[in-house]
Amino acid sequence: MSDENMVSIRGGSDPIVGERFHNLVSSGILIPHEWYDDQGDQKYGYEVGENKQATDYLRSLRAAIKRVAQSKAPPCKQWGTANPARYTMSQEAQRLWHAIRGIGRAPKAWGREKEMHPYLRLGVHLARKWEPRLRFFTNTSSELLVGEEYPRRALTHVVKVIRRVCRSQKFKKRIERLERQESENFESCCKYFVSLLLVHARPLVLRADLYVEAEARKAAEEGKIEQAVEKFIRNLREDRIVPDVLGYIIKREHGYDRGIHLHLMAILDGDKHFQSYKLTELLKMYWIRQCVGSPQFASGFNCYLRKDEYRYNAIGLVHYMDESMLRGVLEAIRYLTKTDGDFLLPEGFGRNLRKGQSPKRPGGDVRRGAPRKFGNDTTLAESILLGWKAADRSTVKRSRRT
Numbered sequence: 001m002s003d004e005n006m007v008s009i010r011g012g013s014d015p016i017v018g019e020r021f022h023n024l025v026s027s028g029i030l031i032p033h034e035w036y037d038d039q040g041d042q043k044y045g046y047e048v049g050e051n052k053q054a055t056d057y058l059r060s061l062r063a064a065i066k067r068v069a070q071s072k073a074p075p076c077k078q079w080g081t082a083n084p085a086r087y088t089m090s091q092e093a094q095r096l097w098h099a100i101r102g103i104g105r106a107p108k109a110w111g112r113e114k115e116m117h118p119y120l121r122l123g124v125h126l127a128r129k130w131e132p133r134l135r136f137f138t139n140t141s142s143e144l145l146v147g148e149e150y151p152r153r154a155l156t157h158v159v160k161v162i163r164r165v166c167r168s169q170k171f172k173k174r175i176e177r178l179e180r181q182e183s184e185n186f187e188s189c190c191k192y193f194v195s196l197l198l199v200h201a202r203p204l205v206l207r208a209d210l211y212v213e214a215e216a217r218k219a220a221e222e223g224k225i226e227q228a229v230e231k232f233i234r235n236l237r238e239d240r241i242v243p244d245v246l247g248y249i250i251k252r253e254h255g256y257d258r259g260i261h262l263h264l265m266a267i268l269d270g271d272k273h274f275q276s277y278k279l280t281e282l283l284k285m286y287w288i289r290q291c292v293g294s295p296q297f298a299s300g301f302n303c304y305l306r307k308d309e310y311r312y313n314a315i316g317l318v319h320y321m322d323e324s325m326l327r328g329v330l331e332a333i334r335y336l337t338k339t340d341g342d343f344l345l346p347e348g349f350g351r352n353l354r355k356g357q358s359p360k361r362p363g364g365d366v367r368r369g370a371p372r373k374f375g376n377d378t379t380l381a382e383s384i385l386l387g388w389k390a391a392d393r394s395t396v397k398r399s400r401r402t
Helices: 016-025 050-070 091-100 118-134 149-166 169-199 215-221 224-237 277-293 304-310 323-336 380-387 390-401
Strands: 030-036 043-047 076-079 088-090 204-212 245-255 258-266 298-302 353-355
Touching: 043 149, 050 091, 050 118, 050 149, 050 277, 076 149, 091 118, 091 215, 118 149, 118 169, 118 215, 149 169, 149 215, 169 245, 169 323, 169 353, 169 380, 204 215, 204 304, 204 323, 215 258, 224 245, 224 277, 245 323, 258 277, 277 298, 298 304, 323 380
Parallel strands: none
Antiparallel strands: 030 043, 076 088, 204 258, 204 298, 245 258, 245 353
16 A cells, blocks of 8 residues: 555544545545454545546646636746846646646546536636647756747746736636625525524434435436435425434535535434434435435435544534534534535536524423533524624624514
């Protein structure tokens, strides 16, 4: 096993990186391995597959395009008074060239440009056009020889195209729409979870990833499995898959290798249930057998299996005063509502994020279970999930009464 293809298990201090890492493992892009070293100690690691290298590359290409678009620095700058003139590349231009010359790392992306994030779509178009023309103007370290006129002029042209496109009103409106959608969905889902905590002090949170396989992937891209998705959501809402469902958040996403798939957060009554793994297995297997119809065309991943690899874990019982679990809910919702994936769902697919309705609690209705130690105070949850301070909360309550 080559060490260069191994990655560390955790996402470090960045919870979003941890979420993405989990998604890579559950998708089979990272392959878990277990072995014993020369001293007999058990070791764990993950082998980086071809798909992981491709997704890392696409992310680096998109980041390089964005950095160039936001910068005003010229890509090449003359230095010294030597004859012939000598040139250096800006940091943004260097990163751009490294991204362009690696375009062969993501072959499954070709032909899918219309599905890509706007920055990535532009980057792939330019890289596929200019890498073949510039590959012969490099040294033994694959650095671009900007001392020669043609590669220098070509790189300058590419940078101008990036800045012209990314600063156009059409492009900026597209990015603003994605960012606004992410912000609105994030706030809405956080408020939704807080509304559940107002009625249920200790909900049980389950998470699963639901996939389609083989020929069903093409059908999913054509919108032909919506009936299966609707059946799953309807029966989840009506307690036909698992009992005592309080709510759910389900996100449809498009991936490099997995294609269209679903991320699910199901929220159950924690006063009645606690077996997270078994209940999540029921959700997963219902999707495979009852919604899609066969393990040949569907699969799933029970996120409980990797719950210990999150910095903040939000799988299991989430008490309304448990700061660590609430932070886990925050990061899970942040991941579920992101709109910055490399591939976007086609227009006309309908709502890609679905959630249940907030509970309606009639005045004077008594919450089931033992009285809360801190009454119905959800200040901690609101401060974490909504970013509200106590003073903000009081102001909102007064405005609601008036």
